Amino acid sequence: MSLTRARAEALLSSFSTRRLLVIGDLMLDRYIYGAVRRISPEAPVPVVKVTHEKGMPGGASNVACNIQTLGGRGAVAGIVGDDREAAELRRLLQEDGVGVDHLLSLASARTTVKTRIIAERQQVVRVDWEEPLQLSEGDAAQFCQLLEDAVQEVDGLIIEDYGKGLICQSVVDAALAAARARKVPVGYDPKDDHAVRVSGVTVATPNRKEAYAAVGREEPVIEIPPLEDRDLMEVGARLREKWGVELLVITLGPQGMLLFEPDGGPVHVPTRAREVFDVSGAGDTVIATTTLALAAGATHREAAELANYAAGVVVAQLGTAPCHADELLESIQ
Numbered sequence: 001m002s003l004t005r006a007r008a009e010a011l012l013s014s015f016s017t018r019r020l021l022v023i024g025d026l027m028l029d030r031y032i033y034g035a036v037r038r039i040s041p042e043a044p045v046p047v048v049k050v051t052h053e054k055g056m057p058g059g060a061s062n063v064a065c066n067i068q069t070l071g072g073r074g075a076v077a078g079i080v081g082d083d084r085e086a087a088e089l090r091r092l093l094q095e096d097g098v099g100v101d102h103l104l105s106l107a108s109a110r111t112t113v114k115t116r117i118i119a120e121r122q123q124v125v126r127v128d129w130e131e132p133l134q135l136s137e138g139d140a141a142q143f144c145q146l147l148e149d150a151v152q153e154v155d156g157l158i159i160e161d162y163g164k165g166l167i168c169q170s171v172v173d174a175a176l177a178a179a180r181a182r183k184v185p186v187g188y189d190p191k192d193d194h195a196v197r198v199s200g201v202t203v204a205t206p207n208r209k210e211a212y213a214a215v216g217r218e219e220p221v222i223e224i225p226p227l228e229d230r231d232l233m234e235v236g237a238r239l240r241e242k243w244g245v246e247l248l249v250i251t252l253g254p255q256g257m258l259l260f261e262p263d264g265g266p267v268h269v270p271t272r273a274r275e276v277f278d279v280s281g282a283g284d285t286v287i288a289t290t291t292l293a294l295a296a297g298a299t300h301r302e303a304a305e306l307a308n309y310a311a312g313v314v315v316a317q318l319g320t321a322p323c324h325a326d327e328l329l330e331s332i333q
Contacts (some may be wrong), residue, residue, distance in 0.1 A: 002217055002299075002301050002302060002305065003005060003298070003301070003302050003305040003306060003309075003332070005332045005333070006331050007302065008309075008328070008329060009329060010304060011293055011296050011297070011298050011302065012070070012071055012325050012329060013027075013070035013071075013114075014296045014297065014306065015070055015072040015292055015296055015325070016071050016073070017296075018072045018073065018155045018156065018292060018295045018296050019072070019073040019074075019075065019154045019155050020064075020067050020072055020073070020074055020075070020154060020155065020156045020157060020158060020261060020288075020291060020292055020295060021074075021075050021076070021077055021102070021150055021151060021152065021153075021154040021156075021157040021158070022060050022061075022063045022064040022067070022074060022075070022076050022157070022158045022160055022168060022248040022288075023060070023076075023077045023078065023147060023157060023158065023159050023160065023166075023167075023171070023175055024059065024060030024063070024076075024078060024159065024160030024162060024166060024189075024291045025059045025060055025078065025096050025112065025133075025160070025161070025162035025163070025164035025165070025166050025167070026057075026058075026059055026060050026061045026063060026076060026078040026079075026080055026103075026111070026112070026238050027057075027058035027059035027060075027089075027112040027113065027114060027130075027162070027164075028054065028055055028057070028058060028061075028085050028088060028089045028092075028111060028112070028113045028114070029056045029057070029058030029062070029113075029114050029116070030053065030054070030055050030056075030113060030114070030115040030116070031053060031054050031055075031056070031115075031116050031118060032048070032053045032115065032116070032117045032118065033050070033051050033052050033053065033118050033119075034048040034049050034050040034051050034052055034117070034118070034129075034224075035047055035048070035049050035051065035119055035120060036049075036119045036120060036234060037049065037125075042049065042160065046066075046119065048117055048119045048124060054190065055088055055089075055091050055092060057089060057093050057096065057098070058112075058114060058190045059112065059160070059162045059164075060097070060158075060160035060162065061074060061076055061078075061089060061092075061093060062284045062322065063158055063160050063287060063288045064076045064093070064098045064099075064290035065093075065286045065322045066217075066284055066285050066286075066289070066310075066321070066322040066323060067098075067288050067292055068096055068098055068219070068235050069096075069322040069323060069324045069325065070288065070289060070292055070310070070322075070323060070324070070325050070328065071072060071325040072295075073097075073099070074097075074098045074099065074101065074288075074297070075098060075099030075100070075101070075102060075150070075154070076093065076098060076100060076102065076103065077102040077103070077143075077146065077147055077150050078102075078103060078104070078141060078166060079103075079104045079105075079106055079109055079133060079135075079139075079166055080103055080104075080109060080111045081105065081106065081107075081109040081110045082105045082106065082107045082109075083110065083111050083137070085111040085113050085129075086103075086105060086111040089111060090103065095120060101147075101150075102104070102146055102147070102150040102235065104139075104142065104146060105142050106139060106199065108134070108136075108139075109131075109133055110129070110130065110131045112128070112129065112130040112164060112280060113128070113129040114126060114127075114128050114129075114130075114243065115127045115128075115129075117299075118231045130164065132164060132165045133164055133165030133166055134165065135165065135166075135168065140168070140171065141172050143166075143171065144170060144171060144174035147171065147174050147175055148177075148178045151178035151179060151182060151184075152178070152182065154178070154182075154184060155184055155295045156179075156186070156187070156291050156292070156294065156295035157175060157179055157183045157184065157186055157187070157291075158186070158187040158188075158189065158287055158291050159172060159175055159186065159187070159188045159189070159198070160189050160193060160284070160287065161188075161189060161190055161191040161194055161196070161203070163193060163194045165189035166217070167191075167194070168196070169196050169197065172196045172197070172198060176198070176200055176201070179213075180200065184198070184295065185202040185203070185291060185294045185295055186202050186203075186291075187201070187202065187203050187204070187205070187287045187290060187291035187294075188201040188203070188204040188243070188287075189204075189205050189206075189246070189283060189284075189286075189287040190204065190206050190208075190210050190214060192208070192209055192210040192213035192214070192224070193213065195214065198243050198244075198245075199243060199244035200242060200244050201244070201245050201246075202245070202246050202247065202271065202291070202294060203245065203246065203247040203248075203249065203290050203291060203294060203300075203303070204243055204247075204248055204249070205249045205250075205251060205285075205286050205287045205290060205307075206239070206250060206251070207250070207251045207252075207253070207283060208232070208250060208251070208252050211232075211235050211236065211239055211250045212235055214239055214242070214243075215235050215238045215239060215242065217235065218259070219230075223252075223255065225255075226252060226255055226256075226258045226266075226268045227258075227268050228240055232250070233266060235250075236248055236250060236258060236260045236266060237260070239260075240260050246262055246300065247259065247260070247262070247290075247300040247303070247304065248260040249286065249290060249304050249307070251282070251283065251286055251311070252272075255268075255270070255271065256268065256269050256270040256271040256308060256325070257269045257271075257286075257304060257307075257308055259300070259301070259304050261300050261301065261309045262300070267301070269304060269305060269308050271308065271311075271312060277311055282311045282314055284322075285307070285310045285311050285313075285314045285322065285323050286307045286308075286310070286311050287307075288310075289303070289306055289307035289310040289311075289323070289328075290303045290304060290306075290307040291303075293306050293307070295333060308322040309328055309331045309332055310328050311323075312327060312331060313327045313331055
């Protein structure tokens with residue numbers, strides 16, 4: 001491991017001067033908590049007696065919240081509906097300190113909402129309200145102009161694709177052109193069934209399934225040690241060439257991460273998670289931490305290792321939870 005606690009502390013202390021823009025599919029996550037004491041007489045399903053509920057920023061919004069809790073300054077650029085869910089999401093983001101000046105509300109859009117019902121620390125069911133975003137040529141042009149203006153104020157940006165329709169080629173091209181002009185790092189978190197050309201991004205963080213899908217291959221069922229997995233090595237090499245990315249981080253769940261750096265061979269970073277309750281949002285934490293660290297001057301290896309620790313923190317919590325700077329530092333012994 002190349003990252004020391006002292007170096008991590010130095011990087012974290014510099015996060016406060018870095019502003020990152022997250023471009024992507026914004027969602028509202030709702031959680032309904034309760035307990036199960038009986039089975040319904042109407043159908044063989046549990047009856048959840050609700051104790052409390054809460055709303056949280058989800059999707060690309062959660063990435064921005066991770067930037068905030070890590071000590072950076074996060075802002076979002078995205079499209080939401082002209083509905084009460086959008087108003088709630090905007091309020092939650094503002095309460096978390098996330099910038100919302102670059103949100104575009106469209107009457108033709110519907111804000112995505114994912115509701116999870118949880119009983120006894122187990123998710124019983126998830127209910128989604130969503131419609132694919134259909135951008136007109138005029139709406140796309142308006143958002144791209146908004147995006148170009150927003151990038152002028154930041155030290156880095158993240159393209160967060162949840163496959164809901166915002167991350168199309170024109171939006172990606174506008175984001176990358178603006179980032180190149182500003183010479184700021186760009187992070188890319190892909191969706192496994194949605195391909196866009198992203199040549200020139202600084203770091204990409206697909207999970208294993210997404211990495212295989214991006215090169216047109218099905219993920220194998222059998223997992224072997226990463227550095228002995230010839231198929232995985234080939235996939236990583238092909239992705240680095242396809243995306244023209246400086247640092248490729250393939251997240252492997254319990255196996256940690258596999259790094260493909262500009263110089264030298266692949267590097268395996270074992271997981272730092274002590275226990276795993278819920279992997280929801282772990283990918284958001286990885287891309288947020290990696291890109292923020294690069295914007296703060298970290299090396300590729302330092303950024304990836306810091307993100308690995310951050311992921312270990314969030315998977316030990318139930319539900320989509322951001323990583324806080326003090327939790328991250330505490331996890332590095």
